Amino acid sequence: MIYLDNAATSLPKPLAVERAVLEAMRSMASVGRGSHAPAMRAAETVLDCREAAAELFHVPDPERVVFTMNATHALNIAIRSLVHPGDRVVVSGFEHNAVTRPLHALGAEISVAGRSLFDRKTVLREFASALSGARAAVCTQVSNVFGFALPIKEIAELCKQYRVPLIVDASQAAGMLPVDLAGWGAAFVAMPGHKGLFGPQGTGLLLCGQEGEPLLYGGSGSNSRMQTMPPDLPDRLEAGTHNVCGIAGLLAGIHFVQEKGIDAILRHERDCLSFFVQELEGSGLELFTGADQTGVLSLRCPTMDGETLAQRLAERGVCVRSGLHCAPLAHESAGTLETGTVRFSFSPFVDEKQLREAARILRDLSA
Amino acid sequence: MTQYLITFRSLTHAQRSSRVLERAGITTAVIKAPQGLSSSGCAYAITLRREPEMALTLLKQNGLAIGKLFQRGADGRYTEWKV
Numbered sequence: 001m002i003y004l005d006n007a008a009t010s011l012p013k014p015l016a017v018e019r020a021v022l023e024a025m026r027s028m029a030s031v032g033r034g035s036h037a038p039a040m041r042a043a044e045t046v047l048d049c050r051e052a053a054a055e056l057f058h059v060p061d062p063e064r065v066v067f068t069m070n071a072t073h074a075l076n077i078a079i080r081s082l083v084h085p086g087d088r089v090v091v092s093g094f095e096h097n098a099v100t101r102p103l104h105a106l107g108a109e110i111s112v113a114g115r116s117l118f119d120r121k122t123v124l125r126e127f128a129s130a131l132s133g134a135r136a137a138v139c140t141q142v143s144n145v146f147g148f149a150l151p152i153k154e155i156a157e158l159c160k161q162y163r164v165p166l167i168v169d170a171s172q173a174a175g176m177l178p179v180d181l182a183g184w185g186a187a188f189v190a191m192p193g194h195k196g197l198f199g200p201q202g203t204g205l206l207l208c209g210q211e212g213e214p215l216l217y218g219g220s221g222s223n224s225r226m227q228t229m230p231p232d233l234p235d236r237l238e239a240g241t242h243n244v245c246g247i248a249g250l251l252a253g254i255h256f257v258q259e260k261g262i263d264a265i266l267r268h269e270r271d272c273l274s275f276f277v278q279e280l281e282g283s284g285l286e287l288f289t290g291a292d293q294t295g296v297l298s299l300r301c302p303t304m305d306g307e308t309l310a311q312r313l314a315e316r317g318v319c320v321r322s323g324l325h326c327a328p329l330a331h332e333s334a335g336t337l338e339t340g341t342v343r344f345s346f347s348p349f350v351d352e353k354q355l356r357e358a359a360r361i362l363r364d365l366s367a
Numbered sequence: 368m369t370q371y372l373i374t375f376r377s378l379t380h381a382q383r384s385s386r387v388l389e390r391a392g393i394t395t396a397v398i399k400a401p402q403g404l405s406s407s408g409c410a411y412a413i414t415l416r417r418e419p420e421m422a423l424t425l426l427k428q429n430g431l432a433i434g435k436l437f438q439r440g441a442d443g444r445y446t447e448w449k450v
Contacts, residue, residue, distance in 0.1 A: 031378065032377075032378040032411075034399065035397065035398045035399045035411075040397065043378055043382060043397075044382070047379060047382045047383070047386075050379070061430075062379065062383065063377070063379050063380070063383075221378060221409060222376070222377050222378065222408075222409055222410060222411070223376075223407040223408055223409070223410070224407070224408030224409040225406075225407050225408035226407055226408065230376070230377065231376075232376045232377050232380070234377070234379055235377045235378075235379070
């Protein structure tokens, strides 16, 4: 098998992640529900993970690292904390449904800024034009479809200038590009644990630059007489039992990223991209490439629709994702809404041999 | 032996405070606060045997907010220690 669907879920995971999950399952109980040894082991692991994430993503206090089920859950908390019906919200032209659906559900007025693929200058110019008077801005750091790294640092500066709270969707960036909650002055940063952080599915993080409003209400193990959620983070946003096994795995995943270094991971993924593109030269496939691209490549085949191509690749052991990737807005921006694309996404576990073989099969199928 | 107990708003605060004090050489344990020490229901606390003033100073220096400080008497009752 050649796994090139890391933008959906990274696979394989580092061995340390598997071990940590198993160890947690064997020895850890619920956080904040007791002071016996299995509960405290869980609590220590969860705090270790908050501290590791706070260090990696420049969060001033580990309390401001909130565990969620995934990035979608985190984005829903962030959006519902800031946006009310009728508010105008600026988003980039490359947002995922995890951003646009909550905004639609709230009845927000959505202003789309920056629809030019691989054109950071235009994105910035359009954000600058749209921000005045907006209630909030939501921007993906990297397009999940095209790997386009948006100029998030500069967008954050603009948001500060216009006093517009910023929510960053770091789903495709965490573990590969710098994520800097404090430096950006962002209101919230959301990310999954199961992509570039190599944690298990069912884990996510919300980094809080400001107080958030609960999306779920329930037990927190603290202030139990109150019938409202506790006022303090993280308890305020973490109702119910934690995914301790997942968080233990996520901690091991974050350690893997810290040991490898995000610069080295990004360099490797860009090397994979360059090599794969080179292998496909002259194939007749339409490749979406440009400046500021991470390890994600979308393509279209002139002789076959994307879903069929992905199915045939799967039959030959190459795992990719096709369709709209839950991001119709990004496809609309790039002019691929009617066809979708086939997406190849890399990881530190992908090597040239695998890429050469995947390119050979792809050429063979699309000929 | 005298025992001091500091309550916190959340388990995370208690854990972080415990780590700060342990790093400074003050032995602590994180426990669930005894009933009656917190007006809002379940709460966490840390216990320590000595140097409560130094502990409070260290926590303040590290930006960690505490609830209340108690001293446990020989009869097992807790008395709030006004700082």
